[in-house]
Amino acid sequence: MTTTPPAAPDCYIGLMSGTSLDGVDGVVAEFGADGLAVCAHAGAAFPPALRAELLALNTPAGVDELHRASLAANGLTRVYADVVAQLLARTGLDAAAIRAIGAHGQTVRHRPGAFDGTGYTMQLNNPALLAELTGIAVAADFRSRDVAAGGQGAPLVPAFHAAVFGRAGEARAALNLGGIANLSLLPGDGTPVRGFDCGPANALLDHWCQLHRGHPFDADGAWAATGTARASLLQRLLAEPYFAQPIPKSTGRDLFHPDWLAQRLDDADRAADPADVQATLAELTARSSAEALRTHAPATRRLIVCGGGAFNGDLLRRLARHLPGVAIDSSADHGLPPQQVEAAAFAWLARQLVNGAPGNLPAVTGAHGLRVLGALYPA
Structure with a gap:
């Protein structure tokens, strides 16, 4: 008699740094037949210089913004990587056990529908660097497809x-x-x-x-x-x-x-x-x-x-x-404790992307229809 081995845990990491600019929250989320379970939570405050730069980049008319934004994205990504390392240490998991990291990035502009009828939303992030630093696939850029489909890109x-x-x-x-x-x-x-x-x-x-x-x-x-x-x-x-x-x-x-x-x-x-x-x-x-x-x-x-x-x-x-x-x-x-909810949401969105499933709700964002959100950067 043969038995079916138990399915490997479906584990994702979600990372969130929101408009409060206080730092990064991260979770390891396991998805199973009983729904979602958070296995670990970790957080990191932004270094003061990085927080000040992210705050400044929210305001137009700065000097050399493209250069500064690129370096701030790298700095943010290194904080993300530190949180991922904490999460792996707390759970005892290695990188291979994580299907993907959902990394939202830091919103510095959000103007959907403005200017040319499409507008844009911009989150500082360097998912390619995060994949290099962690050895884990990274799902990112969740909002732009909804905006391209006529939506607000938010809330997700x-x-x-x-x-x-x-x-x-x-x-x-x-x-x-x-x-x-x-x-x-x-x-x-x-x-x-x-x-x-x-x-x-x-x-x-x-x-x-x-x-x-x-x-x-x-x-x-x-x-x-x-x-x-x-x-x-x-x-x-x-x-x-x-x-x-x-x-x-x-x-x-x-x-x-x-x-x-x-x-x-x-x-x-x-x-x-x-x-x-x-x-x-x-x-x-x-x-x-x-x-x-x-x-x-x-x-x-x-x-x-x-x-x-x-x-x-x-x-x-x-x-x-x-x-x-x-x-x-x-x-x-x-x-779900309050500080874990949004990070868990981006673990869920990463899972939706990996599974080819929609992540938006047109009744929420105003998009023309359901869309698979984000881009995947393989490990």
Whole structure:
């Protein structure tokens, strides 16, 4: 009698460095009959000089940008490689056990549909170098095919959120609070999953905290909690046309950057306690996210929060005040800690590419149809 040997684990690494620019998160994800299991998580902060350069490259009109961007991509890739080495060490796996690395890259421009009707999205990355440094195949450049097909190229995580957080018969949503807040609508009744970027989150909160407190972020929102939101400033911020745009839509630091905020501060705001402006920015994120959910999925009764903002107690309390009757959970309550979700999503997207399966949702991005996303750089 012969027996079929057990299938080898289907293991992928996912790497994510988001608009918050705080560093890289990575996971080893194993896919099997029971779904996805994260075997290990590792992270690395950006060296200060690299973070400053990545932030500067988000702003047009710099000097010698092509040269600087190429070298920054190499620096980013070396941080990626360090995280991969940590993950292999923690799991005891060797490179041959990993089918592919999904490496998103660092977004420095995102202008889909702009200028010539197609526009572009640009993520700094050097996947060829990452394949050389790790000896593992690398999947990268996930957004550009969706943009070429008429889509926004973002957000790409709703398909993954649907796979891991969706539940038949229950209207849910997932809110990623990274540098930008993005929302996935998981209706649970067979209608299409939708998703979009709501507006700013940690990008502006971290900027204001660094500027006035010298800290890279406001831990637990404790500083914002000491302030009082300024009603007039909040109304000026909410008057930004992006908030009223129909979906599909996506945004980033191209719009919500420090100058955007500075242009909306009046003399009274500049003279106010900086904690009041921080409280206003927290209220902006909470209110714009809550209004987006109420507008586009009013039947939602459970909101699953991930990303760095999931650790901001003040921000979560503000969300709860704006969403009475909605249960607000951490993604950890549903099997994935908040800092692992996006990295796991790019492991999932790498697997989709390797298997020749679509990675986008046209109802989310507005693309003309399902597309296999990304390019593969063999080991």
